[in-house]
Amino acid sequence: MINRQAFLFDKIGLKHVAALNWDGAVWRPLVIQILLGTEESGTFHATYSEQRVAPSSPWSLENLGAYHGNAGEALSGSIGKPFGQLWWNHIKASVSEKPIVWKPLEATGKRIVSFVVRVRPLDYDRAVSCPPIVTSEQEWSSVEIKADLDRGSGSRLTYYCPDSEAPEGTSESPTAPSGKIYCRRDAKGTLAWRPVLDHPCVFRCPENYTETDEGKSCVRFVDSETELGIFGAALVCEAEGASLAPIQSLKELTPITTDRLYYTAHVWSSGSLKPPLPPELSCQPLPDCKVNDDKDEKDIYDING
Incomplete structure (x- = not known):
């Protein structure tokens, strides 16, 4: 059975979603988070750091910002398209009992049975969370990610390197296949991921090579x-x-x-x-x-x- 409890945009309407994004002619960035429940593998999540919807019909999706999560990046190809059409293609299909489409999860054979969508202002997000890790960039493309849903202080992101590489950040041992970074506050109270990574995984030779x-x-x-x-x-x-x-x-x-x-x-x-x-x-x-x-x-x- 498909859970339809969180049709946030259906309930308030795209016009009002756009209103959240704008203060007159001034853009007010929103952080959007999508939670996708699957039959056998639990809940996956995708967060975008700076969503912007056009202020008037057809309310095109103009910006998404950085992607963070473990569901896979699926929305950036829809920038420039009407947000209503985007919403139908990815989520709203469940109204007619059609499968909810999230291509990265679909490619691994996972069936989505529930979803939740929520938004909050970027200014508030920065005050209580570390910034999204841009896991869609090239250096993260071959890295498996296990990220906490929460990006608040103390949250953790674990990353798993390919066989020929080793983690640059902290790990259980120099040859461990995974590394971890943590959300910490610095001396000024600003939240940031530590340690800072130039690349999550680096090439490393086996012992005696x-x-x-x-x-x-x-x-x-x-x-x-x-x-x-x-x-x-x-x-x-x-x-x-x-x-x-x-x-x-x-x-x-x-x-x-x-x-x-x-x-x-x-x-x-x-x-x-x-x-x-x-x-x-x-x-x-x-x-x-x-x-x-x-x-x-x-x-x-x-x-x-």
């Missing part, structure tokens, strides 16, 4: 012998959730021991190495690879033979 120059991958040189040659080396890497690595720069070769043979992802095929080596190295003729510097030539030994 070294970050490469471009900062997008990690390498480790393994000196142990393998009975199966390059296939055995590939299996050793696979056991660590890795793969044989290509040489991308001469600096990456610093840890190697020159009396050993190392297997890499480079393969001799059709008269050339694939992928190609960096320009500082040459492996022709095989099997010895040398640095292309006549003043300081150094054998590094071939990689796959």
Whole structure:
């Protein structure tokens, strides 16, 4: 059964919603919060920090501000459209027993069975709450969020990083998959999220691995012998959730021991190495690879033979 208790905009009318947004010709921003109850996964929420509806018919949606929540951002594509049409598309369909549409939740198979919509002035919201976290921005796009419904002092936002990244904020340990930020008052009494994050998740190499120059991958040189040659080396890497690595720069070769043979992802095929080596190295003729510097030539030994 669908809960229809909170048709706020139906009860007071779009004209009066617009009146809340304007003091004559002066815009009065509103914070709008939408609560979406699902059958099996509890309640999800979406908050927009600066809603603005045009002061006259057709009362187009002109602004939404920052999104905050765990329901997923679903309304920004409707800016410029009549607010009544927007309201029908997303929420009011339940009047006719059609499913309530909130695309991010719909995409994960969740069925919405109840909703509540509420608004309050932005000035009041700033006095009692931390600002919305703009979770629709790029740095949050791959981050799973678990945010308290309340943004008041003491509230918490937990974020979960992808496997290749680690949280920048506080976490249970340096390798923990999640981090937390908290709503705190500073010395002046202003509410803000702490700690301040440049990015919620940062690239971090596993233990015993070294970050490469471009900062997008990690390498480790393994000196142990393998009975199966390059296939055995590939299996050793696979056991660590890795793969044989290509040489991308001469600096990456610093840890190697020159009396050993190392297997890499480079393969001799059709008269050339694939992928190609960096320009500082040459492996022709095989099997010895040398640095292309006549003043300081150094054998590094071939990689796959």
